[in-house]
Amino acid sequence: MKKIKFFSGKEIPLEMHKVRIVQKLFLPPVEDRQKALNEAGNNLYLLKNNDIFLDMLTDSGVNAMSDNQLASMINADDAYAGSRTYFELEAKIQEILEMKFFLPAHQGRACENLIAKRFVKPGDVVPMNYHFTTTKAHIVINGGRVIELVSDDSLIPNSTDPFKGNFDLNKLRNSIKEIGAEHIPFVRVEAGTNLIGGQPISLENIEAVKNICREHGIMMLLDASLLQDNLYFMKLREEKCRDLSIKEIMLKVASNFDIIYFSARKFGFARGGGICLRTKELWDSMKETVTLYEGFLTYGGMSVREMAAITVGLDETLDMEVISQGPQFIEYMVNELDKRGIPVVKPAGGLGCHLDAMKFIPHVSGKEYPAAALCSALYIAGGIRSMERGTLSEDRNPDGSEHLASMELVRCAMPRRVFTLSQVDYAIDRITWLWENRELIGGLRFTEEPKTLRFFVGRLEPVSNWQEKLVKKFREDFQDSL
Numbered sequence: 001m002k003k004i005k006f007f008s009g010k011e012i013p014l015e016m017h018k019v020r021i022v023q024k025l026f027l028p029p030v031e032d033r034q035k036a037l038n039e040a041g042n043n044l045y046l047l048k049n050n051d052i053f054l055d056m057l058t059d060s061g062v063n064a065m066s067d068n069q070l071a072s073m074i075n076a077d078d079a080y081a082g083s084r085t086y087f088e089l090e091a092k093i094q095e096i097l098e099m100k101f102f103l104p105a106h107q108g109r110a111c112e113n114l115i116a117k118r119f120v121k122p123g124d125v126v127p128m129n130y131h132f133t134t135t136k137a138h139i140v141i142n143g144g145r146v147i148e149l150v151s152d153d154s155l156i157p158n159s160t161d162p163f164k165g166n167f168d169l170n171k172l173r174n175s176i177k178e179i180g181a182e183h184i185p186f187v188r189v190e191a192g193t194n195l196i197g198g199q200p201i202s203l204e205n206i207e208a209v210k211n212i213c214r215e216h217g218i219m220m221l222l223d224a225s226l227l228q229d230n231l232y233f234m235k236l237r238e239e240k241c242r243d244l245s246i247k248e249i250m251l252k253v254a255s256n257f258d259i260i261y262f263s264a265r266k267f268g269f270a271r272g273g274g275i276c277l278r279t280k281e282l283w284d285s286m287k288e289t290v291t292l293y294e295g296f297l298t299y300g301g302m303s304v305r306e307m308a309a310i311t312v313g314l315d316e317t318l319d320m321e322v323i324s325q326g327p328q329f330i331e332y333m334v335n336e337l338d339k340r341g342i343p344v345v346k347p348a349g350g351l352g353c354h355l356d357a358m359k360f361i362p363h364v365s366g367k368e369y370p371a372a373a374l375c376s377a378l379y380i381a382g383g384i385r386s387m388e389r390g391t392l393s394e395d396r397n398p399d400g401s402e403h404l405a406s407m408e409l410v411r412c413a414m415p416r417r418v419f420t421l422s423q424v425d426y427a428i429d430r431i432t433w434l435w436e437n438r439e440l441i442g443g444l445r446f447t448e449e450p451k452t453l454r455f456f457v458g459r460l461e462p463v464s465n466w467q468e469k470l471v472k473k474f475r476e477d478f479q480d481s482l
C-alpha cells in the first residue's frame with residue numbers, strides 16, 4: 001500500500017473513500033446527558049441512540065457499507081430455500097478461505113452456540129489465546145471452561161510487542177499435558193483479540209499452535225470475526241507476510257484450521273455470520289442444529305439482502321485500502337492521547353482505541369468497576385458512548401465473589417468508515433478534559449445484576465455524587481458549549 005505524503009509534513013490518516021449518505025447527529029447538553037445516563041442505569045447499552053453524539057460502543061453491524069454492497073442488496077434473490085444469493089456467498093467463502101462447507105447463522109454468538117453444543121461436554125476445557133464474552137458463556141453453559149494462554153506480557157497495556165494476541169506455546173504444551181487431549185474438544189484462536197485491545201496474532205504463531213494441535217490430534221478453530229484488522233497487522237508487522245497479498249495471507253491463515261466461524265457484523269462489513277468447515281463429516285454433524293436454531297440451510301437466520309452485502313464485503317476485505325482505514329484512525333487516536341500522557345493500550349490494535357482505566361483512575365477500586373465508571377464519565381463529558389471491557393464484562397465466580405478482570409479497558413470503537421477525523425479529534429479533546437479532571441471520577445455499584453452476561457442489561461448507580469460534580473466542572477470549563 002502506497003503512503004500519501006502531505007506537503008506540510010503532517011502525518012494524518014487520509015480517507016480513501018467519500019461520504020455519499022449521512023445521518024444527522026445530536027449532542028444533548030451535559031445536564032441532559034447526566035439525566036439520560038441515570039435513566040439508563042449507568043449502562044451505556046441502555047441509552048437511546050438519540051441521546052448519543054459519537055457512538056463508539058462497537059464496530060459490530062455499524063460499519064459504513066460501500067456503494068457496491070448497497071447495490072447488491074437490491075439485487076438479492078429472495079427465497080426461503082435455494083436462494084442464488086446464498087450460493088454466491090458460499091462460493092465467495094470457498095474462494096477466500098478454501099473451506100468447502102458452510103453453515104449460515106444469524107451472527108457470531110449463534111455460531112458459538114452451535115459449536116459449543118456440538119463439541120463441548122461437561123468437564124471439557126477449551127484453550128484459547130483470550131476469551132470473548134459470548135464465546136466463554138456458551139462454553140460454560142455446556143459444562144466446559146476456558147483457559148487463556150496469551151503470554152503474561154500481553155496483558156501489560158503499554159508495550160511494544162507487535163503481536164500481543166500470540167499464544168505462549170509453553171503454556172499451551174503444558175496445559176495439554178495437564179488436561180489431557182481427550183478433554184480438549186478444540187483449541188480456539190481469536191484473530192485479533194477483542195478483550196485485550198484488538199491485538200493481533202501472527203501467522204507464525206498460528207502455524208506453531210497448529211503443529212502442537214496436530215501432534216495431539218486436537219481440532220483447530222478460528223474465530224475470524226476480527227480477521228480483517230489482523231490481516232492488516234500481519235501484512236504490516238510480519239516479515240513473512242510483507243510480500244504477500246491480503247488474499248494470500250488469508251489463505252495461509254485459513255489453511256491451519258478445521259473450522260472457521262465469524263460474525264459478519266465485522267468480517268464482511270454487514271450483519272450475519274457463519275461456520276466454515278473443512279470436511280463433509282463435520283458439516284453433516286452440525287447441519288441439523290442450523291435448521292433447529294437458525295433457519296434453513298440457505299439463510300440461517302440472515303436476510304438475503306445481508307447475505308448479498310456480506311459477499312461483497314468479504315471481497316472488499318481483500319483490499320488493503322479498505323481494511324487499513326480502521327486501524328489507521330485508531331493509531332491516530334492512540335498516538336494523540338499517548339502524546340498527552342493519557343494511558344492507552346499500545347501498540348495500537350484493531351477495533352478501537354482502548355483507555356487503561358486502572359491507570360486513568362487508580363483511586364477507583366476493581367470492585368467499583370473503574371472501566372464502567374470511566375465509560376459513564378466519558379458519556380457525560382462528550383455524549384460519547386464507549387464500551388466497558390473489564391470486571392463488569394466478567395460474570396461472578398460460582399461462589400458469588402467478583403472475578404476481577406486482568407485489564408480494565410474502555411473501548412472507544414472505531415466503526416469502519418463512519419467517523420471523520422474532526423469527530424475523532426473531538427473524542428480526543430473530551431478524553432483529555434476528563435484526564436485533567438480524573439480525580440472527580442468515582443465508582444459504580446449494581447442496583448440490578450443479571451447472572452449471565454450482566455454487562456448487557458444490568459443497572460448501576462454512582463457510589464457518591466461524583467457525576468453532579470463532573471457536570472458542574474464541565475459547565476465552569478466549557479460555559480455554554482454543548
Ligand SMILES: Cc1ncc(COP(=O)(O)O)c(C=O)c1O
Pocket residue numbers: 060107108109110132134135190192193194223225226263264265272273
Ligand atoms: C471476536 C469476537 N467473537 C465473537 C463475537 C460475537 O459476534 P456477534 O456480536 O455477531 O454475536 C464478537 C463480537 O463482538 C467478537 O468480537
